[in-house]
Amino acid sequence: MEDQNISDMIESYLKQILMDTKRVEIRRSEVADQFNVVPSQINYVIKTRFTIQDGYVVQSKRGGGGYIRIEKVKLLDxxxxxxxxxxxxxxxxxxxxxxxxxxxLYNDGTINRREANIILAAIDKNAVSVDNRAQEDRTRAQILVEILNHLCYES
Amino acid sequence: MEDQNISDMIESYLKQILMDTKRVEIRRSEVADQFNVVPSQINYVIKTRFTIQDGYVVQSKRGGGGYIRIEKVKLLDxxxxxxxxxxxxxxxxxxxxxxxxxxxLYNDGTINRREANIILAAIDKNAVSVDNRAQEDRTRAQILVEILNHLCYES
DNA sequence: TCACTTTTGACTAATATTGACTAAATGTCA
DNA sequence: TGACATTTAGTCAATATTAGTCAAAAGTGA
Known part of the structure:
Protein backbone atom coordinates (compact mmCIF):
# COMPACT_ATOMS: atom_id res chain seq x y z
CA MET A 1 0.00 0.00 0.00
CA GLU A 2 2.86 2.37 -0.61
CA ASP A 3 1.21 3.96 -3.63
CA GLN A 4 4.50 5.32 -4.88
CA ASN A 5 3.35 5.60 -8.44
CA ILE A 6 0.09 5.99 -10.29
CA SER A 7 -0.08 2.35 -11.32
CA ASP A 8 0.03 1.35 -7.67
CA MET A 9 -2.72 3.83 -6.89
CA ILE A 10 -4.94 2.48 -9.63
CA GLU A 11 -4.24 -1.03 -8.41
CA SER A 12 -5.23 -0.08 -4.86
CA TYR A 13 -8.33 1.68 -6.06
CA LEU A 14 -9.56 -1.38 -7.91
CA LYS A 15 -8.61 -3.84 -5.20
CA GLN A 16 -10.37 -1.67 -2.66
CA ILE A 17 -13.59 -2.06 -4.59
CA LEU A 18 -12.98 -5.79 -4.95
CA MET A 19 -12.87 -6.15 -1.19
CA ASP A 20 -16.61 -5.54 -1.15
CA THR A 21 -17.98 -6.76 -4.40
CA LYS A 22 -16.26 -9.72 -6.08
CA ARG A 23 -16.21 -7.95 -9.41
CA VAL A 24 -15.58 -4.47 -10.77
CA GLU A 25 -16.67 -3.18 -14.08
CA ILE A 26 -15.02 -0.04 -15.33
CA ARG A 27 -14.99 2.14 -18.39
CA ARG A 28 -11.33 2.35 -19.27
CA SER A 29 -11.35 5.98 -20.29
CA GLU A 30 -13.20 7.04 -17.15
CA VAL A 31 -10.67 5.50 -14.81
CA ALA A 32 -7.87 6.88 -16.95
CA ASP A 33 -9.40 10.36 -16.67
CA GLN A 34 -9.92 9.94 -12.98
CA PHE A 35 -6.23 9.26 -12.45
CA ASN A 36 -5.15 11.56 -15.24
CA VAL A 37 -3.28 8.95 -17.24
CA VAL A 38 -3.57 7.67 -20.78
CA PRO A 39 -6.10 4.86 -21.24
CA SER A 40 -3.54 2.23 -22.08
CA GLN A 41 -2.06 2.58 -18.64
CA ILE A 42 -5.15 0.84 -17.33
CA ASN A 43 -4.19 -2.12 -19.48
CA TYR A 44 -0.70 -2.00 -18.06
CA VAL A 45 -2.00 -2.05 -14.50
CA ILE A 46 -4.31 -4.95 -15.23
CA LYS A 47 -1.66 -6.90 -17.06
CA THR A 48 0.90 -6.57 -14.30
CA ARG A 49 -1.32 -6.71 -11.21
CA PHE A 50 -4.48 -8.64 -11.96
CA THR A 51 -3.18 -11.91 -13.35
CA ILE A 52 -4.75 -15.31 -12.97
CA GLN A 53 -1.91 -16.24 -10.64
CA ASP A 54 -3.17 -13.49 -8.36
CA GLY A 55 -6.68 -14.85 -8.64
CA TYR A 56 -8.20 -12.38 -11.05
CA VAL A 57 -10.02 -13.03 -14.29
CA VAL A 58 -10.44 -10.14 -16.69
CA GLN A 59 -13.00 -9.77 -19.46
CA SER A 60 -13.70 -6.83 -21.69
CA LYS A 61 -15.81 -5.57 -24.54
CA ARG A 62 -15.14 -2.79 -27.05
CA GLY A 63 -17.55 -0.52 -28.85
CA GLY A 64 -20.43 1.45 -27.45
CA GLY A 65 -21.06 0.54 -23.84
CA GLY A 66 -17.69 -1.18 -23.68
CA TYR A 67 -16.13 -2.16 -20.37
CA ILE A 68 -13.35 -3.93 -18.58
CA ARG A 69 -14.51 -6.34 -15.93
CA ILE A 70 -12.27 -7.75 -13.24
CA GLU A 71 -13.42 -10.65 -11.17
CA LYS A 72 -11.82 -12.12 -8.10
CA VAL A 73 -11.89 -15.89 -8.32
CA LYS A 74 -11.21 -18.60 -5.84
CA LEU A 75 -8.00 -20.42 -6.67
CA LEU A 76 -7.87 -24.15 -6.14
CA ASP A 77 -5.67 -25.78 -3.56
CA LEU A 105 -4.01 -34.03 -14.20
CA TYR A 106 -6.28 -37.02 -14.44
CA ASN A 107 -4.45 -39.02 -11.79
CA ASP A 108 -4.52 -35.95 -9.64
CA GLY A 109 -8.29 -35.77 -9.85
CA THR A 110 -8.11 -32.28 -11.33
CA ILE A 111 -9.94 -33.44 -14.47
CA ASN A 112 -12.11 -36.41 -15.28
CA ARG A 113 -11.79 -38.79 -18.19
CA ARG A 114 -14.13 -36.87 -20.45
CA GLU A 115 -12.26 -33.63 -19.86
CA ALA A 116 -8.96 -35.37 -20.43
CA ASN A 117 -10.19 -36.59 -23.78
CA ILE A 118 -11.29 -33.14 -24.81
CA ILE A 119 -7.86 -31.76 -23.98
CA LEU A 120 -6.20 -34.61 -25.83
CA ALA A 121 -8.24 -33.72 -28.89
CA ALA A 122 -7.26 -30.07 -28.57
CA ILE A 123 -3.53 -30.80 -28.65
CA ASP A 124 -3.71 -33.63 -31.14
CA LYS A 125 -1.41 -33.60 -34.14
CA ASN A 126 -4.30 -32.75 -36.44
CA ALA A 127 -5.39 -29.91 -34.22
CA VAL A 128 -2.08 -28.09 -34.18
CA SER A 129 -0.94 -29.15 -37.63
CA VAL A 130 0.88 -26.52 -39.65
CA ASP A 131 3.75 -26.70 -42.13
CA ASN A 132 6.33 -26.23 -39.41
CA ARG A 133 7.01 -28.89 -36.81
CA ALA A 134 8.61 -26.58 -34.26
CA GLN A 135 5.60 -24.29 -34.51
CA GLU A 136 3.28 -27.19 -33.82
CA ASP A 137 5.02 -27.89 -30.55
CA ARG A 138 4.87 -24.23 -29.59
CA THR A 139 1.17 -24.00 -30.35
CA ARG A 140 0.56 -27.18 -28.39
CA ALA A 141 2.36 -25.63 -25.43
CA GLN A 142 0.31 -22.46 -25.69
CA ILE A 143 -2.94 -24.39 -25.73
CA LEU A 144 -1.93 -26.51 -22.77
CA VAL A 145 -0.78 -23.53 -20.73
CA GLU A 146 -4.00 -21.68 -21.45
CA ILE A 147 -6.04 -24.66 -20.31
CA LEU A 148 -3.88 -25.18 -17.25
CA ASN A 149 -4.37 -21.56 -16.29
CA HIS A 150 -8.09 -22.04 -16.57
CA LEU A 151 -7.98 -25.04 -14.30
CA CYS A 152 -6.47 -22.91 -11.56
CA TYR A 153 -9.81 -21.58 -10.39
CA GLU A 154 -13.48 -22.37 -10.01
CA SER A 155 -15.64 -20.83 -12.67
CA MET B 1 -26.86 -9.07 -18.47
CA GLU B 2 -25.04 -5.83 -18.01
CA ASP B 3 -27.15 -3.91 -20.49
CA GLN B 4 -24.53 -1.27 -21.03
CA ASN B 5 -25.69 -0.39 -24.48
CA ILE B 6 -28.99 -0.18 -26.27
CA SER B 7 -28.42 -3.31 -28.32
CA ASP B 8 -28.03 -5.33 -25.14
CA MET B 9 -31.20 -3.79 -23.77
CA ILE B 10 -33.18 -4.70 -26.86
CA GLU B 11 -31.76 -8.20 -26.71
CA SER B 12 -32.79 -8.57 -23.08
CA TYR B 13 -36.23 -7.20 -23.79
CA LEU B 14 -36.85 -9.75 -26.51
CA LYS B 15 -35.35 -12.67 -24.63
CA GLN B 16 -37.44 -11.77 -21.62
CA ILE B 17 -40.56 -12.19 -23.68
CA LEU B 18 -39.24 -15.44 -25.11
CA MET B 19 -38.91 -16.88 -21.65
CA ASP B 20 -42.69 -17.05 -21.49
CA THR B 21 -43.95 -17.44 -24.98
CA LYS B 22 -41.72 -19.39 -27.37
CA ARG B 23 -42.11 -16.75 -30.06
CA VAL B 24 -42.20 -12.97 -30.34
CA GLU B 25 -43.65 -10.98 -33.16
CA ILE B 26 -42.72 -7.35 -33.35
CA ARG B 27 -43.20 -4.39 -35.60
CA ARG B 28 -39.69 -3.21 -36.29
CA SER B 29 -40.45 0.50 -36.18
CA GLU B 30 -42.37 0.21 -32.93
CA VAL B 31 -39.53 -1.42 -31.07
CA ALA B 32 -37.13 1.05 -32.62
CA ASP B 33 -39.27 3.93 -31.38
CA GLN B 34 -39.62 2.34 -27.98
CA PHE B 35 -35.86 2.26 -27.57
CA ASN B 36 -35.31 5.43 -29.51
CA VAL B 37 -33.03 3.97 -32.15
CA VAL B 38 -33.15 3.75 -35.91
CA PRO B 39 -35.09 0.75 -37.26
CA SER B 40 -32.07 -0.93 -38.76
CA GLN B 41 -30.62 -1.32 -35.30
CA ILE B 42 -33.27 -3.94 -34.69
CA ASN B 43 -31.80 -5.89 -37.58
CA TYR B 44 -28.36 -5.49 -36.07
CA VAL B 45 -29.52 -6.88 -32.75
CA ILE B 46 -31.24 -9.83 -34.37
CA LYS B 47 -28.32 -10.58 -36.61
CA THR B 48 -25.79 -10.56 -33.82
CA ARG B 49 -27.82 -12.09 -30.99
CA PHE B 50 -30.51 -14.33 -32.38
CA THR B 51 -28.61 -16.69 -34.62
CA ILE B 52 -29.61 -20.18 -35.54
CA GLN B 53 -26.66 -21.44 -33.53
CA ASP B 54 -28.21 -19.90 -30.48
CA GLY B 55 -31.43 -21.69 -31.32
CA TYR B 56 -33.46 -18.88 -32.85
CA VAL B 57 -35.24 -18.79 -36.15
CA VAL B 58 -36.26 -15.44 -37.56
CA GLN B 59 -38.93 -14.77 -40.13
CA SER B 60 -40.27 -11.50 -41.39
CA LYS B 61 -42.66 -9.88 -43.76
CA ARG B 62 -42.62 -6.42 -45.33
CA GLY B 63 -45.43 -4.20 -46.42
CA GLY B 64 -48.64 -3.42 -44.59
CA GLY B 65 -48.98 -5.54 -41.50
CA GLY B 66 -45.35 -6.47 -41.73
CA TYR B 67 -43.53 -8.05 -38.82
CA ILE B 68 -40.41 -9.69 -37.56
CA ARG B 69 -40.98 -12.96 -35.79
CA ILE B 70 -38.41 -14.63 -33.60
CA GLU B 71 -38.93 -18.19 -32.54
CA LYS B 72 -36.96 -20.26 -30.09
CA VAL B 73 -36.46 -23.65 -31.64
CA LYS B 74 -35.35 -26.99 -30.42
CA LEU B 75 -31.87 -27.86 -31.58
CA LEU B 76 -31.17 -30.89 -33.68
CA ASP B 77 -30.18 -34.09 -31.99
CA LEU B 105 -22.89 -27.10 -27.73
CA TYR B 106 -23.59 -25.95 -24.23
CA ASN B 107 -27.19 -24.96 -24.93
CA ASP B 108 -27.60 -28.29 -26.59
CA GLY B 109 -26.49 -30.15 -23.51
CA THR B 110 -23.62 -31.79 -25.38
CA ILE B 111 -21.08 -30.27 -23.03
CA ASN B 112 -21.34 -28.82 -19.56
CA ARG B 113 -20.05 -25.46 -18.36
CA ARG B 114 -16.70 -26.78 -17.24
CA GLU B 115 -16.07 -28.48 -20.55
CA ALA B 116 -17.14 -25.37 -22.39
CA ASN B 117 -14.57 -23.36 -20.45
CA ILE B 118 -11.82 -25.83 -21.27
CA ILE B 119 -12.64 -25.60 -24.96
CA LEU B 120 -12.80 -21.82 -24.74
CA ALA B 121 -9.31 -21.85 -23.27
CA ALA B 122 -8.08 -24.13 -26.04
CA ILE B 123 -9.18 -21.77 -28.80
CA ASP B 124 -8.33 -18.56 -26.98
CA LYS B 125 -6.29 -15.89 -28.69
CA ASN B 126 -3.29 -16.71 -26.53
CA ALA B 127 -3.58 -20.39 -27.27
CA VAL B 128 -3.45 -20.13 -31.05
CA SER B 129 -1.25 -17.06 -31.19
CA VAL B 130 1.35 -16.98 -33.94
CA ASP B 131 2.77 -14.21 -36.09
CA ASN B 132 0.12 -14.73 -38.76
CA ARG B 133 -3.48 -13.86 -38.16
CA ALA B 134 -4.94 -16.03 -40.89
CA GLN B 135 -3.02 -18.99 -39.52
CA GLU B 136 -4.49 -18.37 -36.09
CA ASP B 137 -7.99 -18.72 -37.46
CA ARG B 138 -7.03 -21.90 -39.30
CA THR B 139 -5.49 -23.45 -36.21
CA ARG B 140 -8.54 -22.52 -34.19
CA ALA B 141 -10.73 -24.26 -36.74
CA GLN B 142 -8.55 -27.39 -36.62
CA ILE B 143 -8.75 -27.55 -32.85
CA LEU B 144 -12.50 -27.08 -32.82
CA VAL B 145 -13.08 -29.67 -35.51
CA GLU B 146 -10.86 -32.15 -33.72
CA ILE B 147 -12.83 -31.66 -30.52
CA LEU B 148 -16.16 -31.81 -32.32
CA ASN B 149 -15.17 -35.06 -33.99
CA HIS B 150 -14.21 -36.45 -30.65
CA LEU B 151 -17.58 -35.44 -29.20
CA CYS B 152 -19.24 -37.38 -32.01
CA TYR B 153 -17.76 -40.60 -30.71
CA GLU B 154 -18.81 -39.95 -27.18
CA SER B 155 -22.39 -39.15 -28.03
C1' DT C 1 25.72 3.19 -15.31
C1' DC C 2 22.48 -0.61 -16.12
C1' DA C 3 18.49 -3.26 -15.69
C1' DC C 4 13.99 -2.92 -14.69
C1' DT C 5 9.48 -0.67 -14.30
C1' DT C 6 6.37 2.88 -15.49
C1' DT C 7 4.38 6.21 -18.57
C1' DT C 8 2.98 7.75 -23.00
C1' DG C 9 0.90 7.86 -27.48
C1' DA C 10 0.32 6.25 -32.22
C1' DC C 11 -1.81 2.75 -34.37
C1' DT C 12 -5.10 -1.33 -34.51
C1' DA C 13 -9.33 -3.98 -33.66
C1' DA C 14 -13.92 -4.90 -32.11
C1' DT C 15 -18.55 -3.48 -31.50
C1' DA C 16 -22.40 -0.28 -31.79
C1' DT C 17 -25.08 3.30 -34.04
C1' DT C 18 -26.89 5.75 -37.86
C1' DG C 19 -28.96 6.75 -42.22
C1' DA C 20 -29.36 6.49 -47.23
C1' DC C 21 -30.90 3.48 -50.37
C1' DT C 22 -33.33 -0.93 -51.80
C1' DA C 23 -36.92 -4.52 -51.82
C1' DA C 24 -41.18 -6.54 -50.87
C1' DA C 25 -46.03 -6.66 -49.53
C1' DT C 26 -50.24 -4.40 -49.35
C1' DG C 27 -53.73 -0.73 -50.36
C1' DT C 28 -56.20 2.32 -53.57
C1' DC C 29 -58.46 3.81 -57.38
C1' DA C 30 -59.50 4.29 -62.21
C1' DT D 1 -57.14 -5.73 -63.52
C1' DG D 2 -53.24 -2.78 -63.59
C1' DA D 3 -50.65 1.32 -62.21
C1' DC D 4 -49.09 3.60 -58.61
C1' DA D 5 -48.86 4.96 -53.74
C1' DT D 6 -48.03 3.51 -49.15
C1' DT D 7 -46.18 0.82 -45.70
C1' DT D 8 -43.38 -2.08 -44.07
C1' DA D 9 -38.54 -4.60 -43.54
C1' DG D 10 -33.47 -5.46 -45.45
C1' DT D 11 -28.74 -4.15 -46.74
C1' DC D 12 -24.67 -1.94 -46.48
C1' DA D 13 -21.33 1.29 -45.73
C1' DA D 14 -20.00 5.36 -43.04
C1' DT D 15 -19.23 6.97 -38.56
C1' DA D 16 -18.83 6.67 -33.59
C1' DT D 17 -17.38 4.51 -29.51
C1' DT D 18 -15.09 1.86 -27.08
C1' DA D 19 -10.68 -1.34 -25.69
C1' DG D 20 -5.96 -3.66 -27.12
C1' DT D 21 -1.10 -3.70 -28.69
C1' DC D 22 3.38 -2.35 -28.98
C1' DA D 23 7.40 0.08 -28.73
C1' DA D 24 9.67 4.33 -27.52
C1' DA D 25 10.58 7.52 -23.84
C1' DA D 26 10.99 8.51 -19.13
C1' DG D 27 11.73 7.29 -14.46
C1' DT D 28 13.86 4.50 -10.58
C1' DG D 29 16.92 2.19 -7.75
C1' DA D 30 20.91 -0.73 -6.93
Missing part, protein backbone atom coordinates in the same frame (compact mmCIF):
# COMPACT_ATOMS: atom_id res chain seq x y z
CA UNK A 78 -3.58 -27.92 -5.89
CA UNK A 79 -2.12 -24.80 -7.43
CA UNK A 80 1.44 -25.91 -6.92
CA UNK A 81 0.86 -28.95 -9.02
CA UNK A 82 -0.67 -26.99 -11.87
CA UNK A 83 2.08 -24.39 -11.67
CA UNK A 84 4.64 -27.14 -11.86
CA UNK A 85 2.95 -28.50 -14.96
CA UNK A 86 2.89 -25.09 -16.58
CA UNK A 87 6.57 -24.84 -15.85
CA UNK A 88 7.14 -28.27 -17.35
CA UNK A 89 5.24 -27.46 -20.52
CA UNK A 90 7.29 -24.35 -21.14
CA UNK A 91 7.37 -22.79 -24.59
CA UNK A 92 7.15 -25.98 -26.56
CA UNK A 93 6.05 -29.56 -26.00
CA UNK A 94 5.61 -32.74 -28.01
CA UNK A 95 2.37 -34.66 -28.23
CA UNK A 96 3.94 -37.49 -26.29
CA UNK A 97 4.96 -35.31 -23.38
CA UNK A 98 1.58 -33.57 -23.42
CA UNK A 99 -0.13 -36.87 -22.85
CA UNK A 100 1.93 -37.27 -19.70
CA UNK A 101 0.85 -33.84 -18.50
CA UNK A 102 -2.80 -34.64 -19.11
CA UNK A 103 -2.46 -38.02 -17.44
CA UNK A 104 -0.98 -36.30 -14.46
CA UNK B 78 -26.56 -34.27 -31.01
CA UNK B 79 -24.97 -36.00 -33.97
CA UNK B 80 -26.70 -33.90 -36.58
CA UNK B 81 -25.98 -30.84 -34.60
CA UNK B 82 -22.28 -31.58 -34.29
CA UNK B 83 -22.07 -32.28 -38.00
CA UNK B 84 -23.69 -28.97 -38.73
CA UNK B 85 -21.20 -27.24 -36.44
CA UNK B 86 -18.23 -28.92 -38.10
CA UNK B 87 -19.59 -27.66 -41.38
CA UNK B 88 -19.99 -24.18 -39.94
CA UNK B 89 -16.45 -24.09 -38.57
CA UNK B 90 -14.89 -24.98 -41.89
CA UNK B 91 -11.21 -24.30 -42.52
CA UNK B 92 -10.97 -21.10 -40.55
CA UNK B 93 -12.90 -19.39 -37.80
CA UNK B 94 -12.61 -16.29 -35.63
CA UNK B 95 -12.61 -16.37 -31.86
CA UNK B 96 -15.95 -14.62 -31.82
CA UNK B 97 -17.62 -17.18 -34.03
CA UNK B 98 -16.00 -20.01 -32.08
CA UNK B 99 -17.64 -18.76 -28.94
CA UNK B 100 -21.00 -19.06 -30.68
CA UNK B 101 -20.22 -22.64 -31.63
CA UNK B 102 -19.23 -23.55 -28.10
CA UNK B 103 -22.28 -21.82 -26.69
CA UNK B 104 -24.38 -23.84 -29.05
Missing amino acids: NLEHIDALIEAVGQSISYHDSVAVIRS | NLEHIDALIEAVGQSISYHDSVAVIRS
